[in-house]
Amino acid sequence: MATTTAPTSSPSAEASQQGKHRPDRNYRRRQRWGWLFVAPFALIFLSFLILPLLFAFRMSLFTNTLASGTDFVGVDNYVKAFTDPIFLSGLGTVAKFALIMIPAQMIVALLAALVLDNLATWASKFSRLMIFVPYAVPVVIGALMWGFLYSPRFGPAADLFNLVGLAAPEFLSQDNIFGSLVNIVTWQWAGYYMIIIYAALRGIDPGIYEAAVLDGATDRQIAWRIKIPMISSSLVMVVIFALIGTLQFFTEPQVLRGVAQGAIPVSYTPNMYAFSLAFSYSQFNYASAISFALGIVVFVFSFIFLFLTRKQSGLK
Amino acid sequence: MKATYLATAGIAAAAVVLTGCSGGSDSGGGSEAASCTNTIVNTEAPQVTVWAWYPAFDQVVDQFNNANDDVQICWTNAGQGNDEYTKFSTSIESGSGAPDVIQLESEVLSSFTIRDALVDLTEYGADEVEDQYAAGAWEDASSGDAVYAIPVDGGPMGMLYRQDIFDAAGIEVPTTWEEFEAAARTLKESGSEAVIADFPTNGRAFNQALFAQAGSEPFVYDSANPQEIGIKVNDEGAKKVLDYWDGLVKDGLVATDDAFTADYNTKLVDGSYAVYLAAAWGPGYLQGLSDADPEAIWRAAPLPQWDAANPVQVNWGGSTFAVTEQAGDKELAAKVAMGIFGNEEGMNLGVDAGALFPSYAPVLESDEFATKEYEFFGGQQINQDVFLDAAAGYEGATFSPFQNYAYDQLTEQIYAMVQGEKDSGQALDDLQASLEQYATEQGFTLK
Numbered sequence: 001m002a003t004t005t006a007p008t009s010s011p012s013a014e015a016s017q018q019g020k021h022r023p024d025r026n027y028r029r030r031q032r033w034g035w036l037f038v039a040p041f042a043l044i045f046l047s048f049l050i051l052p053l054l055f056a057f058r059m060s061l062f063t064n065t066l067a068s069g070t071d072f073v074g075v076d077n078y079v080k081a082f083t084d085p086i087f088l089s090g091l092g093t094v095a096k097f098a099l100i101m102i103p104a105q106m107i108v109a110l111l112a113a114l115v116l117d118n119l120a121t122w123a124s125k126f127s128r129l130m131i132f133v134p135y136a137v138p139v140v141i142g143a144l145m146w147g148f149l150y151s152p153r154f155g156p157a158a159d160l161f162n163l164v165g166l167a168a169p170e171f172l173s174q175d176n177i178f179g180s181l182v183n184i185v186t187w188q189w190a191g192y193y194m195i196i197i198y199a200a201l202r203g204i205d206p207g208i209y210e211a212a213v214l215d216g217a218t219d220r221q222i223a224w225r226i227k228i229p230m231i232s233s234s235l236v237m238v239v240i241f242a243l244i245g246t247l248q249f250f251t252e253p254q255v256l257r258g259v260a261q262g263a264i265p266v267s268y269t270p271n272m273y274a275f276s277l278a279f280s281y282s283q284f285n286y287a288s289a290i291s292f293a294l295g296i297v298v299f300v301f302s303f304i305f306l307f308l309t310r311k312q313s314g315l316k
Numbered sequence: 317m318k319a320t321y322l323a324t325a326g327i328a329a330a331a332v333v334l335t336g337c338s339g340g341s342d343s344g345g346g347s348e349a350a351s352c353t354n355t356i357v358n359t360e361a362p363q364v365t366v367w368a369w370y371p372a373f374d375q376v377v378d379q380f381n382n383a384n385d386d387v388q389i390c391w392t393n394a395g396q397g398n399d400e401y402t403k404f405s406t407s408i409e410s411g412s413g414a415p416d417v418i419q420l421e422s423e424v425l426s427s428f429t430i431r432d433a434l435v436d437l438t439e440y441g442a443d444e445v446e447d448q449y450a451a452g453a454w455e456d457a458s459s460g461d462a463v464y465a466i467p468v469d470g471g472p473m474g475m476l477y478r479q480d481i482f483d484a485a486g487i488e489v490p491t492t493w494e495e496f497e498a499a500a501r502t503l504k505e506s507g508s509e510a511v512i513a514d515f516p517t518n519g520r521a522f523n524q525a526l527f528a529q530a531g532s533e534p535f536v537y538d539s540a541n542p543q544e545i546g547i548k549v550n551d552e553g554a555k556k557v558l559d560y561w562d563g564l565v566k567d568g569l570v571a572t573d574d575a576f577t578a579d580y581n582t583k584l585v586d587g588s589y590a591v592y593l594a595a596a597w598g599p600g601y602l603q604g605l606s607d608a609d610p611e612a613i614w615r616a617a618p619l620p621q622w623d624a625a626n627p628v629q630v631n632w633g634g635s636t637f638a639v640t641e642q643a644g645d646k647e648l649a650a651k652v653a654m655g656i657f658g659n660e661e662g663m664n665l666g667v668d669a670g671a672l673f674p675s676y677a678p679v680l681e682s683d684e685f686a687t688k689e690y691e692f693f694g695g696q697q698i699n700q701d702v703f704l705d706a707a708a709g710y711e712g713a714t715f716s717p718f719q720n721y722a723y724d725q726l727t728e729q730i731y732a733m734v735q736g737e738k739d740s741g742q743a744l745d746d747l748q749a750s751l752e753q754y755a756t757e758q759g760f761t762l763k
Contacts, residue, residue: 066430066717067543067759153579174735259577261518262731266724279402280720282431284409 060288070285077289087290090270091297097182098246104186105242106235109193114223116194117201128198135192143255146184151259172260184252189245193238200234201227236313240302247298250275270294352390357381359388362645364652367394367404368419368637370468371600372669376662380655387648389656397421398720407642408433416643417653421635422456423521423715425464428638429539430717435639436462440650445658453675455712457636459539465636466653467675469666471595472706473525473630474698475620476602479613481510481590489617493560496620500569503590511568513591514583515561516575517731520723522593525630526561527554528713530622535716536763545716546763547751549726550744556622558733558740565734572734581605587612593619595632596703600671603692616698618705629709634675673703680707718754725750 060077064070081087112131116124134142149155150171157168171180204227212222228235250271257264257272266280267273270290278287306313354377356363366389370376377391392415394400401424407413408431420428428434442463446454453467477489482499485506490496500512516522524534532553536546564570571589573580584592585608592598602614621627637653639646657663663679666672674680686700716722729743738746752762 065757065759067761148578151577151579153582174731259574259579261574261727262734265728276724279405280398280724281718282405282409282427 056288057292059285060292062285064283064285066282077286078293080286081289081293084290086267086273087270087293090267090273094247094249094269096178097185097249098243100178101182101185101246102239102242104182105190105193106239108186108190109197109238110228110235112190112194113197113201114227116198117227118219128195131194132191134188134190135195137188139188139251140255142188143184143252146180146187147256147259150180150256172256172263174263177256177260177263181252181256184256185246185249189242193242196238197231197234200231204230232312233314236306236309239309240305243305244298244302247301248294270297351392353393354378354381354389354391356388356390358385361386361388362648363388363390364417364643364645364649365390365392365415366417366419366637366652366656367392367400367415369393369396369400370419370635370666370670370672372665375669376656376665379661379665380652383661384655387652389652401720404428404433404640412642414640414642416645416649417637417639417656419468419635420465420638421633422453422465422467423633423719425457425636425638426459426537426539426715426717427719429459429462429464430542433641434464435641435643435646435650436464437466437639437650437653438463440639440647442466442650442654445654448658448677450675450677450680450707450710452631452707452710452712453634453636456631456634459537462539464539465638466658467634467636468657469597469635469672470675470707470710471597471631471633471673472703472710473593473595473619473632474598474702474706475617476592476594476598477615477617478510478587478590479615480611481508481587484508485590487590489615490620491618492624493620493622497560497564497569500564501567504569508590510587510590511571512589513593514571514573514575514580514589515565516580517572517734518574518576518727519730520727522575522632523726523730524723525595525632526593527557529619529628529630530554530557531628532557533714534722535714537714537716539717542717543759543761544763545755545760547716547748547755549722549751550741550748554744555741558730558744562733562740582607585609585612595634596673596699596707597633597671599690599692599698603671614693615696616693616702618702627709629706629711631706631710631713634673673699673707680704716751718758721754722751725754 061072061074062070063073063077112127116128116131137145150157152158152168152170152172155168155171157171161168169176171177208226208230209222212226217225248271249269253264253268254272254275257266257268266276271294274287274290274294277283277290352363352365354374357378358381361384364387366377368391373391373393377389381388394403394415400419404414404418408428414433425434438461445466446463449467450470452472453470454463457463457465457467475489481503482489485503485508487499487502488495490499496512503510503512519526524532527534530553532549532551534547534549534551534554536548537544561570565572571583573583582605583589585602585605587609592602594601599616602608618627619630637656639649639653643649655662657666657674657676660678663672663674663676667674667679667685674685679685686704687697688699689695690698725747729738729747732738732746733740733743755762
């Protein structure tokens with residue numbers, strides 16, 4: 001493999017080595033083995049992530065319209081993207097989702113984790129599994145399933161509401177589609193976040209709780225004053241996951257679009273917009289620009305969030 | 317157009333797993349080592365790769381391969397409609413991976429000719445077979461003098477209706493849209509659970525066909541002059557038709573359910589709609605649906621007219637075989653495109669096993685086809701009664717080179733109208749504005 005004979009260390013690595021010990025033959029050989037182990041990943045990482053990204057970035061600097069050919073336009077596509085009302089309204093949509101959906105998922109996940117952490121019966125193990133199960137359902141399948149549950153004809157809603165003499169809401173109408181999507185995502189992801197938070201809670205030394213109880217703290221106080229502050233770095237991580245996922249919102253609305261084409265237009269979220277530009281309208285160049293523009297937005301928001309929470313996340 | 321694909325559009329992400337033998341390396345096409353769904357009968361002969369999603373197409377392919385020693389079809393089902401087009405589109409962009417021959421609905425042909433993806437078949441003798449095909453279907457597959465595809469099946473429109481629901485409400489079969497509206501009111505007043513029909517906001521080609529019946533000609537486009545396009549989606553015909561349906565929607569006389577969803581499929585056959593305004597592939601579609609009302613009595617009648625004295629026939633869907641620019645041996649590929657359904661054995665298989673409405677004249681004009689009795693319609697000869705006239709009267713239509721975009725926008729506008737956000741005229745004017753803007757952005761000159 002070519003990578004094994006590549007230069008074995010970067011300048012900075014060399015500099016740090018010299019401070020500690022001289023590079024001997026043994027060390028060099030070990031380093032060579034290191035590269036060998038890294039090579040499979042590096043190769044795949046380069047060819048399936050870095051190179052496509054560079055290629056897409058290059059594409060985003062050109063235009064190729066249906067009627068005229070390919071032209072180099074520099075950042076024009078980005079200027080167009082950030083002034084494109086469709087892209088901006090898509091960003092507005094995912095921002096709304098972020099405001100509603102992330103807190104919803106956090107509250108459900110945190111409450112479930114705190115309750116499960118306090119229980120030690122077989123029921124808690126069982127509940128933990130059950131809350132986690134939706135995450136094990138592939139996203140497309142989950143969304144298809146909810147599509148049927150929301151269906152006025154096949155779904156259970158009509159029957160349930162009939163029992164109390166009410167008309168079932170139209171989950172797939174323009175007014176309700178937002179809530180319907182929030183519900184699907186929360187159902188799917190809260191269990192996953194719950195597991196992360198639960199694992200963090202398990203990592204806390206129980207001695208701390210005993211000390212708190214001796215001091216007269218109630219369960220609620222322990223949860224609020226001890227547990228939550230001590231797992232704040234995990235909470236920040238969960239929010240970052242949720243934030244990135246929400247800004248790239250795609251699969252659920254794309255699948256539900258199959259049963260609600262009016263309520264979910266093709267450009268509902270920025271990712272859907274990029275998808276339809278590329279694969280329905282053959283505008284690969286502008287679609288690349290939209291994707292990168294979305295990437296920039298995701299980066300900026302993640303960065304701001306990490307900066308604001310640097311104390312809680314332990315990054316500082 | 318076998319439009320069922322829309323119902324499963326959500327599963328677009330699912331990969332198509334292909335089984336079968338690997339094709340010989342001596343492929344007639346430029347495509348990569350092929351893996352065919354079918355068995356190659358004559359392994360010595362050059363192979364032509366074909367993408368298609370016709371029902372029962374495996375039988376047609378086997379029939380072709382058994383009948384031809386000098387060429388063999390290597391068939392792949394690359395998805396229906398948009399699923400296939402997405403793959404084709406990506407292949408065009410990357411410059412490889414397209415099949416030699418591809419099934420395309422006639423409405424998307426110019427979307428691909430403008431990307432130089434299809435071969436003009438007149439070079440390979442397509443103009444010599446023109447008289448073997450229905451005139452309207454041929455018109456749809458050609459642009460100016462060029463012929464970009466060989467027609468396979470068509471979708472002349474008719475009206476499938478529930479005789480039992482009509483009888484219960486005392487309704488005569490409407491022959492004009494005026495009578496249709498009156499029937500809708502009678503039906504509603506009779507207290508029936510059914511509405512007369514569905515007007516789907518995502519009808520796309522269906523909505524466009526209804527507009528065309530009142531004389532709407534949304535696009536003027538000739539691929540010989542690809543930079544120029546005329547757009548008139550808000551002409552008088554379109555406005556008249558959409559205003560009519562807007563009225564029916566506002567009065568609660570029709571449903572506005574999305575088409576091709578599971579809900580819609582059920583409602584089509586369970587008596588929620590008294591009428592299914594359908595193309596000639598509609599009867600086959602209906603029979604394939606489950607949960608049908610066993611008491612239902614279905615009959616077919618011609619599509620209602622605006623002016624009974626001057627009937628206008630329209631078409632919804634219909635597909636073709638085109639040869640791609642990536643084909644290795646274009647002459648051989650053209651021969652296959654013309655040959656698959658261009659003979660009575662192949663087309664009869666398509667008609668009997670796949671419920672296609674043929675564009676191939678020797679079958680289309682045969683007595684056998686005209687007098688074919690359909691059990692689903694109580695033995696009615698629906699071809700003779702309805703669809704043959706409709707096919708004969710259809711003169712063809714012109715589609716834009718960005719038809720998918722145009723349909724997506726049409727859906728958005730009609731949905732906004734149904735939601736009461738704007739009236740029909742405004743919806744079409746907004747559609748016109750958005751398409752003009754799009755065309756300009758894409759570098760077209762507006763005529």
